[in-house]
Amino acid sequence: MERKSPLFSIFIHACALLLAVVILAPLVWLFVMSISPAADLTAKPLSWWPQTVDFSRYAVLLSSVENSAGAAFVASLINSIVVAGVATLAALALAIPAAWAVSRTPSVGWSLYMVIATYMLPPVALAVPLYFGLSHLGLLNNVFGLALVYLTILAPFTTWLMKSGFDSIPREIEAAAMIDGAGLFATWRIITLPLAAPVMATSALFAFLLAWDEFFYALLFTSDLRAKTLTVAIADLAGGRVSDYGLIATAGVLAALPPVVIGLVMQRALISGLTSGGVKG
Amino acid sequence: MSGTSMTTRAWLLMLPLLAVMIAVIGWPLIDTIHLSFTDAKLVGTAGNFVGIDNYVKTITGSNFQRTLVTTAKFAIISVFAEMVLGVLAALLLNQEFRGRTMLRGLMILPWALPTVVNATLWRLIYNPEYGALNAALTQIGLLDAYRSWLGEPGTALASLIIADCWKNFPLVALIALAALQAVPRDIQAASLVDGAGPFARFRFVTLPYLAGPLMVALVLRTIEAFKVFDIIWVMTRGGPANSTRTLSILVYQEAFSFQRAGSGASLALIVTLLVAVLAAAYAALVRKTAGSNT
Amino acid sequence: MLKSKRNALLGATLVGAFFATNAYAETTLNALFMAQAAYSEADVRAMTDAFTKANPDVKVNLEFVPYEGLHDKTVLAQGSGGGYDVVLFDVIWPAEYASNKVLVDVSSRITEDMKKGVLPGAWTTVQYDGASYGMPWILDTKYLFYNKEILEKAGIKTPPKTWDELTEQAKAIKDKGLLATPIAWSWSQAEAAICDYTTLVSAYGGDFLKDGKPDFQTGGGLDALKYMVSSYTSGISNPNSKEFLEEDVRKVFENGEAAFALNWTYMYNLANAGKDSKVAGKVGVVPAPGVAGKSEVSAVNGSMGLGITAVSKHPDEAWSYITFMTSQAVQNQYAKLSLPIWASSYEDPAVTAGQEELIGAAKLGLAAMYPRPTTPKYQELSVALQQAIQESLLGQSSPEDALKAAAENSGL
Numbered sequence: 001m002e003r004k005s006p007l008f009s010i011f012i013h014a015c016a017l018l019l020a021v022v023i024l025a026p027l028v029w030l031f032v033m034s035i036s037p038a039a040d041l042t043a044k045p046l047s048w049w050p051q052t053v054d055f056s057r058y059a060v061l062l063s064s065v066e067n068s069a070g071a072a073f074v075a076s077l078i079n080s081i082v083v084a085g086v087a088t089l090a091a092l093a094l095a096i097p098a099a100w101a102v103s104r105t106p107s108v109g110w111s112l113y114m115v116i117a118t119y120m121l122p123p124v125a126l127a128v129p130l131y132f133g134l135s136h137l138g139l140l141n142n143v144f145g146l147a148l149v150y151l152t153i154l155a156p157f158t159t160w161l162m163k164s165g166f167d168s169i170p171r172e173i174e175a176a177a178m179i180d181g182a183g184l185f186a187t188w189r190i191i192t193l194p195l196a197a198p199v200m201a202t203s204a205l206f207a208f209l210l211a212w213d214e215f216f217y218a219l220l221f222t223s224d225l226r227a228k229t230l231t232v233a234i235a236d237l238a239g240g241r242v243s244d245y246g247l248i249a250t251a252g253v254l255a256a257l258p259p260v261v262i263g264l265v266m267q268r269a270l271i272s273g274l275t276s277g278g279v280k281g
Numbered sequence: 282m283s284g285t286s287m288t289t290r291a292w293l294l295m296l297p298l299l300a301v302m303i304a305v306i307g308w309p310l311i312d313t314i315h316l317s318f319t320d321a322k323l324v325g326t327a328g329n330f331v332g333i334d335n336y337v338k339t340i341t342g343s344n345f346q347r348t349l350v351t352t353a354k355f356a357i358i359s360v361f362a363e364m365v366l367g368v369l370a371a372l373l374l375n376q377e378f379r380g381r382t383m384l385r386g387l388m389i390l391p392w393a394l395p396t397v398v399n400a401t402l403w404r405l406i407y408n409p410e411y412g413a414l415n416a417a418l419t420q421i422g423l424l425d426a427y428r429s430w431l432g433e434p435g436t437a438l439a440s441l442i443i444a445d446c447w448k449n450f451p452l453v454a455l456i457a458l459a460a461l462q463a464v465p466r467d468i469q470a471a472s473l474v475d476g477a478g479p480f481a482r483f484r485f486v487t488l489p490y491l492a493g494p495l496m497v498a499l500v501l502r503t504i505e506a507f508k509v510f511d512i513i514w515v516m517t518r519g520g521p522a523n524s525t526r527t528l529s530i531l532v533y534q535e536a537f538s539f540q541r542a543g544s545g546a547s548l549a550l551i552v553t554l555l556v557a558v559l560a561a562a563y564a565a566l567v568r569k570t571a572g573s574n575t
Numbered sequence: 576m577l578k579s580k581r582n583a584l585l586g587a588t589l590v591g592a593f594f595a596t597n598a599y600a601e602t603t604l605n606a607l608f609m610a611q612a613a614y615s616e617a618d619v620r621a622m623t624d625a626f627t628k629a630n631p632d633v634k635v636n637l638e639f640v641p642y643e644g645l646h647d648k649t650v651l652a653q654g655s656g657g658g659y660d661v662v663l664f665d666v667i668w669p670a671e672y673a674s675n676k677v678l679v680d681v682s683s684r685i686t687e688d689m690k691k692g693v694l695p696g697a698w699t700t701v702q703y704d705g706a707s708y709g710m711p712w713i714l715d716t717k718y719l720f721y722n723k724e725i726l727e728k729a730g731i732k733t734p735p736k737t738w739d740e741l742t743e744q745a746k747a748i749k750d751k752g753l754l755a756t757p758i759a760w761s762w763s764q765a766e767a768a769i770c771d772y773t774t775l776v777s778a779y780g781g782d783f784l785k786d787g788k789p790d791f792q793t794g795g796g797l798d799a800l801k802y803m804v805s806s807y808t809s810g811i812s813n814p815n816s817k818e819f820l821e822e823d824v825r826k827v828f829e830n831g832e833a834a835f836a837l838n839w840t841y842m843y844n845l846a847n848a849g850k851d852s853k854v855a856g857k858v859g860v861v862p863a864p865g866v867a868g869k870s871e872v873s874a875v876n877g878s879m880g881l882g883i884t885a886v887s888k889h890p891d892e893a894w895s896y897i898t899f900m901t902s903q904a905v906q907n908q909y910a911k912l913s914l915p916i917w918a919s920s921y922e923d924p925a926v927t928a929g930q931e932e933l934i935g936a937a938k939l940g941l942a943a944m945y946p947r948p949t950t951p952k953y954q955e956l957s958v959a960l961q962q963a964i965q966e967s968l969l970g971q972s973s974p975e976d977a978l979k980a981a982a983e984n985s986g987l
Contacts, residue, residue, distance in 0.1 A: 012376050016384055019370055023387050026447065027394070029413055030402050038851055042830055046416035067620055067637065094301060097294035105291035111299060118306050120556045122508040124532040125549035128316060128323070128542045129309035131651070141658065152305045155298055184290075213395045215511040216529075220537065223652040223659065224605055224638035231397040235515050236610065238401040239641035243822055243851070245405055252398040263393030267386055271455050324653055324675045344984075409815035410827055432763075432818030434969060518643065520764030521817055522965035537647055539955050539986075540675070 030256075033249035034058070041245045057250040073251065075225035076233035079143055080255075083218075083229055084211035086147040091154035091207045092162075092200065098155075099162035100192065104171065112163070116156045123216045134221060141227045149217050154207040161206065165199025166192070202269045209259050230255045317547035323540035335547035344531060345548065349555075351438065352527040356506035359442045359449075363502060364495065366446065367453025372483075374454065375461045385458070388451040396448070400515035403444035407431050407516075431517050434524035441525055445512055453498050460494040461487065493567075500563040507556050528552045602892045603634045606661040607648060610639040612821050612839045613713045613879070613913040622909065626899045633892050643765055646954065653677055653886060660887035661896055663712070665766075666878050669703040671951045678708040678882040684894055685710070692903065696944055697916040700878040703949065709882030710901040711916045716874040716940045717774050717837050717863055718933075720846065724857045725753055725834040736871075737864045738778060738802060741835060745811035748834050758806065759824045759833035760816040762968060764961045767820050769947065770875045771837055772964055775799035777945030778866045778873035783956075784948045789982035791960070792975070795869075800967055800974040807968050817968050829854055837863060839877060841912040843933045860933050862940040876944040914941075955986040 033041060034057060036050035063070030102109045130149060131140070139145025169192060177187045193200070215231040222228045234251050242248055263270060317335055321328025339345050374385055391399070406413045409429040418424035430440045464487055472486045510529035513519065519526030519534075526534075532552065536545025608619050616639050623635050638659070640648050646668060652658035664672060672678045685707055690698075697711035719741070721734050729748045735741040745757040761767035776783070779802075781795020790796065806812045813819075813833065821838055825845065828836040829852040836842070847858035862872035881900060883893045899905060906915035910926045914937055920926045927934045948956060963981035966972040972980070 009378070012373065012378050015373050016378055016380065019373060020380075020384055020387060022447070023391060023451065026402055026406065027390060029406065030398075033405065042411045042826060044411075044416075045420060046411070046413065067624060069616060069620075072637075072639070094298040098298040101291035101294035105287050107288060108291045108295055111295055115298065115302050117560075118302065120504055120553070120560050121306065121310065122529055122532075122549065122552050122556060124508075124510070124529050124536070124545075125313055125553045126306060126309040127549075128536055128546055129312035130305070131323075132312075133309065141652065148301075149305060152302055155301065159298060209393065213397075215397050215514075219514075220651060223648055224607070224636060226636075228638075231395060231511075234395075234397050234401055236640050236644065238404060238515060239643055242610070243826060245408075245411070248401060248405065252401050256394050256398050259393040259395060260390055263389040264386060267389055270389065271459060322675070324650060324677065409818060410823070410830075410832070427815075429815045429818055432815060434971070518764065520961075520965065522764065522969055522971060523962050534958070537651065538958070540650060 030249050030252055033246050034253050036246055038244045038246055054246075057244075057247050058254070060247070061250055061254060072225050073233060073254075076228050076230045077254070079222075079225075079227055080212060080230040082143050083147045083150060083227075084208050086144065087150035087154055087211045088204055088207040090147065090151050091158045092204060094151070094155045095158035095162045095203065096188075096193070096200075099159045100166050100188070102159075103163050103166035112156075112159060116160060118152070119156060127217070127220055130217075131220060140221055141223045143227050146218060146221055146227060146229070147211075149221065150211045150214060153214065154210055157210065158203040158207050161203040162196065162199060165196045165203075169195050198269065202266075202272065205262055205266055205270060209262065212259055313546045313549060316543055317550050319543045320541075321543040321546075323537065323542045328543050331543070335544040336551070339544060339548050339551060345551075347523070348526050348528055348531045351525065352507060352509070355438060355442060355445075355509060355525075355527060356503055359445045360499065360502045360506050362442065362446045363450040363453050364499060366450040367498070368457050368491065368495070370450065370454035371457035371461055372487075374458050385455075388455055390451075391448045392452045392455075394448060396511045397515055399444065399448045400512040403440070403447075404431070404516045407440055432521050434521055437517055437521055437525050441513060441516055444516065445506070445509070449502060453495070453502070456494050456498050457491055460491050464490045496563070496567045500560060500567065503563070504556055504560060507552070507559065528555075601632045601634055602889050603636060604660045604889060604893055604896055605636045605638065605658070606896070607638050607640065607645070607652070607659045608663050609642045609645050611642040612841050613715060614841075614909060615912055618909050618912060622900055622905055623896075625905070626896055629899070630892075630895065633896070635896060642767075649677060649884075650675075653884065658886050659884055660889055660893040661881055662884055663879055664709065664882055666700045666876050666880070667766075667947050667949075667953045667957070669701060669708045669880075670949050671953060672882070673703045673706070673708055674951045676885050679885050679887075679890065680706045681709060681883060681894065682707045692918060693916045694918050694941070696876070696941055697878060699876065699946065701880040701882070709880040710897050711878055712881045712897075712901050713877075713879040713913050714916045714941065715839050715841075715877040715879070715913065716937075716944050717770055717839060717877060718843075718860050718936050718940055719863045720828060720836045720838055720842060721859045721861070722828070722831065722834050722854055722857055723859045724854070725757075725831075726859075728753055729834075734859060734861045735835075735864050737867050738775070739867070741864055742806060742809075742811060745806075745835060746809075749811055754832065754834055756810065756813040757834035758812040758816075759819065759827045759836040760803075760812060761819045761821050761824050761838070762803070762807075762816045762964065763818050763820050763823075764965050765820060766957060766961075768961055768964050769957050770877055772799055772803065772960065773875040773945060773947050774837065774863050774873050775802055777875065777943065778864065778870050780866070780869045784950070784987070787950075787987065789956075789985055789987055792978035792982045797974055797978060798866075800964060800978060803964065804967050804974055808970070817965060840914055840933065840937070843930060844911040848929075860936045862936050862943065870943075872939050872943050874940040874943040874945060876946045878944075950987065952986045955984075956981075959984040959986075 032049065035053050035055055037052060037054050040047045040050050061070050061073045064074060065071060102112045134140045134145045174187050174191055177191050182190060218229045218232045222232060234255055237248050237251050318330055318332060319328035320331050374381065407430040409415065409427060409432060414430065415424065415427040419427065431437050468486055472482050508529055509527050513525055513527055513530055517525045519530045532545055532549045535548055536542050610616050620637060623637060627633060627635055645663065649662045649664065693711060694714065697714045700711045701707050701709045719734065725748060726734065729751050731744050731747065735744055748754055748757045760771050762771060776791065776796050776799040779795035779798040781799055782790045784790055813827065824836050824838050825842050827833045829846050831853045843858065843860050846852045846854055848855055863874055865871045865873055881897045883890050887893050901916065903915060903917040903920060906917060907920050907923060907926050915926065921934060950956065959981040963977035967974045967977045
């Protein structure tokens with residue numbers, strides 16, 4: 001690796017350029033579509049850059065005028081935030097005690113593996129009874145009902161990540177606190193959780209992104225702007241009568257913005273989370 | 282604290298998680314098993330016990346067999362391509378060149394893009410009349426005339442696979458890259474001194490470090506690919522002529538569009554069983570590779 | 576856990592009730608519409624605004640889904656206690672909705688004036704087994720649209736009267752090099768393909784069912800599919816038709832890339848007067864052609880109605896919303912994208928002004944509307960037929976074999 005010929009260096013740079021183009025081109029095109037006039041997008045030959053830049057679609061989708069297409073989009077945006085937020089918080093609340101228990105008492109670990117194994121279940125295998133169950137509880141088309149279902153997708157992941165976080169905190173520190181008379185919850189509050197804060201943040205981000213991405217359950221269990229999430233709203237836009245491809249692209253940009261920003265800013269934490277499961281597991 | 286009370290406390294701490302999982306996954310699963318032996322409809326009738334009728338009809342039906350093949354094709358090709366592209370990208374990103382940090386940062390973008398947005402984006406790109414792919418290929422002369430990518434059985438599945446790969450290979454690349462960086466520098470240097478060629482070095486020095494993490498990525502991606510629903514729903518809904526209809530789409534159709542909850546349930550359980558067998562086979566493989574490493 | 580959930584729910588309900596009573600006693604209706612063809616989303620929102628202005632104590636939440644999601648959404652929402660109150664339904668669903676008790680029977684609510692004023696063809700949209708499950712709202716069929724400029728350039732004086740003439744004229748346009756693929760259809764694996772197929776079945780005098788059993792695999796049903804296949808393989812139809820829905824057809828037609836297109840009423844004014852249309856002022860419309868010796872014109876019944884769901888807690892308010900949306904005044908005001916269900920509207924200059932051609936075609940087309948089969952298992956039949964159509968177009972199977980397989984898979 002130390003002896004690099006100029007040819008090899010050129011080859012590496014060419015490959016890197018190619019990779020960058022492959023990654024960026026579709027994303028840039030999504031953005032360009034969102035700011036191109038409708039006529040440009042159906043022109044032949046296709047114009048790759050708009051004559052006049054048009055941001056009006058963002059205003060259309062983010063409008064708050066009552067009973068408008070924008071209001072419906074904003075409602076689904078808010079639903080997505082609420083569902084993902086509630087499910088994430090609840091998942092952490094379940095994951096912290098469970099992860100700590102497995103980390104400190106490995107003999108109960110098998111139950112966590114059972115929980116993680118549920119990841120194999122295709123959502124279609126649970127959808128019908130869940131549909132009846134939510135219906136029975138009056139939780140269909142309800143953000144909390146959807147969050148409850150998402151909780152079961154997020155909790156196994158967050159528990160697993162939290163467990164690997166707790167594993168790296170020496171028991172001795174906790175033991176010292178307990179000898180000083182602190183109870184279990186006090187020990188967590190003072191010692192364990194502050195030390196596990198980075199893992200907790202990573203888990204929360206993951207959970208949020210997972211919930212933000214979910215489509216199948218949202219498609220089945222929500223029906224209107226009281227609970228419909230962004231992914232369903234976008235699928236509706238893409239499948240229905242939106243003659244302007246730019247508007248679909250704009251909705252896509254807006255839906256992608258939160259996870260993409262999180263991804264860019266929190267890169268390091270996310271990658272460590274992605275790999276810690278893999279490398280250690 | 283004594284061992285037993287530690288264990289009791291551990292179980293108490295596990296309880297909330299287990300309770301939720303049992304209520305929202307365990308119970309519905311049992312109910313699905315029950316449903317699968319009935320002719321229940323989604324709306325209206327509760328259904329009568331029909332024994333294994335649903336299973337027999339499902340397994341012998343041409344729809345199921347064809348859909349299983351489609352699903353397997355989608356899963357195998359897309360996961361294989363993601364693995365290869367991911368490892369190649371990771372090897373590249375492990376080299377030193379200007380802009381490396383930035384390129385690494387970009388890799389997270391496709392992964393962060395919501396699946397539905399990804400599907401919508403590619404559907405626009407593949408549009409037969411106004412899509413960017415047709416425009417780009419004709420403008421650089423690779424294509425004489427615009428063509429229908431998602432409308433031909435020959436290209437529809439491949440087009441879906443490309444869209445799926447684009448979103449998922451960066452994840453594999455990031456996992457592989459992290460593993461590569463764990464390969465100690467001195468071992469690499471030693472193998473260089475020994476005169477090992479680049480392929481031998483990859484095979485005997487690098488690959489052992491990659492195997493474990495890649496195996497996990499492989500398992501996760503295969504399970505995901507077998508369950509695939511979102512991207513197909515948005516891009517083709519199973520068309521043309523059902524050539525991209527996967528198992529999850531078929532279950533949806535059976536249980537929700539045709540409202541045959543009973544036979545939909547039996548189909549869903551068969552899918553579950555297939556995924557479980559796959560996962561078990563992989564788990565055995567993971568254990569074997571992990572064993573051979575240490 | 577259940578108990579605490581119930582308490583939390585109770586709490587939420589109480590809080591909700593508190594705010595509700597403090598604002599003003601209003602009823603909220605949830606209505607499901609489609610975002611495809613016929614009235615635009617903006618039109619539906621404007622009509623609804625007019626209704627809520629006239630009825631300030633009623634609030635209407637509107638939900639728009641693609642046509643492909645309309646059926647599943649309606650059925651799935653049945654399970655949620657507070658689902659939709661008003662749903663849009665297609666002419667093919669009353670049988671299923673009635674047998675599964677999705678919609679309520681509103682026969683007793685329909686007045687004598689309504690019965691007399693609304694076109695008889697429109698009523699068939701909402702009826703099953705002698706009962707009415709809503710009010711017709713969209714009276715629609717597929718017409719043959721043509722680009723006057725292209726036909727003129729090709730030296731074609733009159734638009735086709737028969738499907739064979741359509742083929743000849745399209746060939747002429749292709750041979751003159753005016754367009755490579757002059758005809759656009761919506762043959763995507765979706766209900767849209769069935770609508771095009773049904774139009775042809777009606778032209779060829781075919782039957783979908785006979786005594787409840789499939790009968791499309793021979794006679795007119797087979798001729799119709801053979802026509803589609805030959806139009807596709809001979810290169811006069813846009814090959815991308817096999818992944819087009821109605822909106823794609825409209826886009827291609829508006830871009831001047833189709834000489835002929837089969838589409839619903841709504842395309843007329845959008846293509847002929849829309850600001851994004853490149854063919855404005857050049858759009859001609861005639862009823863879909865017939866077959867010599869069998870039919871003069873052909874048409875599919877693509878009408879839709881508004882109904883009240885069985886789970887609605889406000890059926891009275893829902894009905895007043897439906898009567899408003901289907902009233903002659905409202906329908907006349909928004910007659911540009913969907914023609915009224917009321918007979919006398921077709922003589923009203925306010926409705927006919929600027930779209931005399933469309934009205935002329937509608938008089939013939941609406942009278943010839945041919946129904947898709949009425950069966951509770953329509954969804955399965957439709958999915959089986961969609962597959963048959965696509966397999967035949969793609970050459971994976973002959974029309975005979977494909978339709979035979981569809982008949983076996985139709986569940987009938």
